[in-house]
Amino acid sequence: QKKIIEGLKTLKIQSRNKLFTQIIKGGYERFTVEEILNYEQPTKYIVSSTDYSSDNSLIPVLTANKAFLLGYTNEDWGIYDKGKCIVLDDFTMDLKYVDFPFKIKSSAIKLLTSKKNIDLKFVFEYFSFLNMSSNEHKRHYISEIQPMFLNVPSEKIQKNISNFLSKLDEKINLENELLTQYENQKKYLLQNLFV
CATH class of the missing domain: 1.10.287 (Helix Hairpins)
Incomplete structure (x- = not known):
């Protein structure tokens, strides 16, 4: 198996x-990432307590790195429930495709959504293909990722x-x-x- x-x-x-x-x-045709994706700071979705539960009937708390699911919270406010998004760690450039409601642990996350005529899963797979990563402890999205050109069919x-x-x-x-x-x-x- x-x-x-x-x-x-x-x-x-x-x-x-x-x-x-x-x-x-x-x-x-080539477009910059900024032309095809919106981004949102996660401030209003950050969990206030890091005392996570293992009860999966509660709201998941996410990070973009390899851990991804940190646990669950019973906080019923500030939940991201706008639909599909890419959760991107601005420091490591780790990313996840998410299509369920959640809360976030860190303000170093960018929440990316697609603009008109753009399939978000396609962009996620494109980013995965590009294998973006960094060892530098700095924010990358605005300075390096947004101006990148992608070929968009x-x-x-x-x-x-x-x-x-x-x-x-x-x-x-x-x-x-x-x-x-x-x-x-x-x-x-x-x-x-x-x-």
């Missing part, structure tokens, strides 16, 4: 690389790419759920082996 998941992840990376290499070579092509890569994400998630079930079944069987 783990090999299946690794194979799917590799397939997604290879597919994304091929698709966006074609986009870059395709002679599509028609909205139909954006959606086709976005839908294809989303289907691979769904398959990876499904296989991960299956792995968890297998691991739980193995644990149960081992516990009852010598009863």
Whole structure:
């Protein structure tokens, strides 16, 4: 099962690389990131208490780095519930695509949404393809990312790419759920082996 998941992840990376290499070579119109994305400071969505719960029926508290989900909060104010966004850590340039309500831990986060005729998942995958990262402890979004040029095809092509890569994400998630079930079944069987 783990090999299946690794194979799917590799397939997604290879597919994304091929698709966006074609986009870059395709002679599509170029736009700056500032022209295609809005950004919002997360100040009003920052959690006031870092005493997180493990109760997943509460509101998730996010960060953009590898931890991503820090826990859950019962704070019912200042929740980001405007729909899809890219959560970008302005220092490390780690990013996540989020499509559920949440709160944020840090003011170093930028919340990015798409402007008209732009598919946000397409832009997220484009950023992932570019593999942006930094070891410098400074803010990058306004000075370095906003002025970057991206080749942007028609909205139909954006959606086709976005839908294809989303289907691979769904398959990876499904296989991960299956792995968890297998691991739980193995644990149960081992516990009852010598009863």
